[in-house]
Amino acid sequence: MKRQGSIICIFHIIVIFLLSMDIASAEVHIDYPGLNLLWMDEDYNLPGTPSTDKNQYADTLHSWCRLYGYPISREAAQALVDKKMDAGLSQSPTFSYMDGGSTKTGQYYDTAQPIWHVMREIIFLRTLQNSVRHWEKNYIDPLSIEAVSKRDAYNRAEDIREAFEDYLNGGLFNNDEHNPFVTGIVAGAMTDYAGAFDGNGQLQSRFNSSVKLAIENSAAKVWNGTSFVEEFTTTGTVVGAGAGFIVDYLHNQGEHETATMVDLVTTEGLAAVSGGFSAVLAPAKMFYSVMSEIGIGFLDSSRGTHLILHYYLANNYADSFLSSGLFTPSGAIDFTEVQADLSRKLGGNTLNDPMINYFQNTLNYSFSDTATTEQAKGVYAMSSMMMLAGSLNIANMEKNLAAFAYLQSLKDYGFILNFFRIQNPHNKFTISIPDEMRSDSEHGGNLASVTWHWAEKSSSSYSNLMGGAYDAAITRQVQDLGQLVELDLNLEVVSALDKDIKIKVSITYPDGFTRLAYADLDWLPQHNNASWLLNDTKVIVGNYAPGDLIVDGDLPENIWVCWRNNKKKVNLDKWEDSEGVIHYGIKVFIDQDEAVGPDVPFWIDVDGAISNIVQRDIVNEDDTDADSLLDAWEREFFGDLSPEGNQDPDGDGKSNFVEMNKGTDPAKTGGRRNS
The missing domain is CATH 2.60.40 (Immunoglobulin-like)
Known part of the structure; x- marks a missing residue:
């Protein structure tokens, strides 16, 4: 047994060594909540705190730049992590808030922070988003088919909130004012550094090749060109500027339901829920004070019901959920009204939503209305924080930061x-x-x-x-x-x-x-001559028409079939005839009925070289002779497709086209109606 124990100890040493090697080579180490014993007991489904060692961020910056197509060297990345991420802003935007009866000023964004600080925020926000999506998967998605523990749902959300607080207390920041949401959104999401480049990686022509101009004009912008700084220094309020700022961001990301919720909260002045979003967007001290109101006397199951109901309805029924009548005068959700009149508030369509049916059926025994408004506000703040985290476009943040770094690299070390x-x-x-x-x-x-x-x-x-x-x-x-x-x-x-x-x-x-x-x-293949033909006399909508292309010069790369104002890329089947001439098989496919018409010109674009024109009728598959008469009708009454739509074989003054549409026999005056 002693020998076996020694083997186990040796195994543990090897594992520790291998894991330490892996961690040492990792780009940025993230410390997740848990015992942190051999990194095996950490909870990776909670938000993690990224390292405060700036040397770890150069490799990650280099990787982000490569991932999003911005070529910088590893050495340049090392030098860039200390660059100020000022987002083109000349001053740090601030806002006012009340604390203990006195007005204080919070700093929304610090223009002096370096790139690696912003990277740390973005990496943290990704772990926060992952934890929220894991929470959704466990406590929101199953609701329509099975019961979930409201207590567990709340407690897990509380774990997420505590991990959020641990991050804020994890160094680098004055946590009375720090807010990772604002930093990530201003520096990475509301900017458009990636938009400074065209599809070829060149600066957009409007910048006239000026990297400095591109940096300044791709900075954070919000409503109608108003700068972020101007909005916050003139408005100076949490609910007004903060919510308006986040509404614009959410709409830009396509998160219209969440944006509508925040917008309605702001315009209708609903104290409890707007307080929730104020907390999410405010300095950390304010966030803590709101959260601390979730206290003794508020049962876990009831807190869970508040949380789940607020999260689901606000995410999916923003307009109806935030209409007047669902809130008490103090701004808390009126759950009595929710129970009694939810169907009316949601337009009478709740039976189509199994989640709403679930809420209606379970509120009676899982909801306790003993919570104070302040306690409810704390739950709404938690829900708001999770909704915002789930709505973030983290990849866009990474891409814009990489583009900013590339622009800085060009400004400092290169040019375009x-x-x-x-x-x-x-x-x-x-x-x-x-x-x-x-x-x-x-x-x-x-x-x-x-x-x-x-x-x-x-x-x-x-x-x-x-x-x-x-x-x-x-x-x-x-x-x-x-x-x-x-x-x-x-x-x-x-x-x-x-x-x-x-x-x-x-x-x-x-x-x-x-x-x-x-x-x-990029080399464009060269051709002196390109000739082709279409094998069929007609092109039938919805069917492939085979063709044959002969082209000289280089091997073709991009071949387009063109007709009228249409252009469709095609693949080639290459073959060689008995005389050694290379042919390329082409299949023309038209999938739109409105393209039907006679003598339509077709031609081939081969890497910019234009072939001869071939004219063909484009016909509907039910009317292959393009005479406006259905083929089946012609065969029923005439045996073939020879009749034309304007002919009148029975001389009754009605053309074949009229007879077909009236359902009469075209060969008999006053003839039977066909089926």
């Missing part, structure tokens, strides 16, 4: 090249250094040197573009202050360049400071 394709379908590009980068007073003035290099897109080995071997491809050069700042590059002239390549430009200032910029130039 201007480049565009001169004319499709050709592989000719104009590439230039932005005017604002050609001089930098902080680094001694005008450019001292410029170097141009290129490499295949998949390679890290660059060659000098100006070394003589590629002179034929450089069709135009522009000098400014003695340096090459712009050129035209034709990839089709030099065989080494007829592929996807990347350009690297290095600019150096008089003090030796150097910036780098990159541009990806």
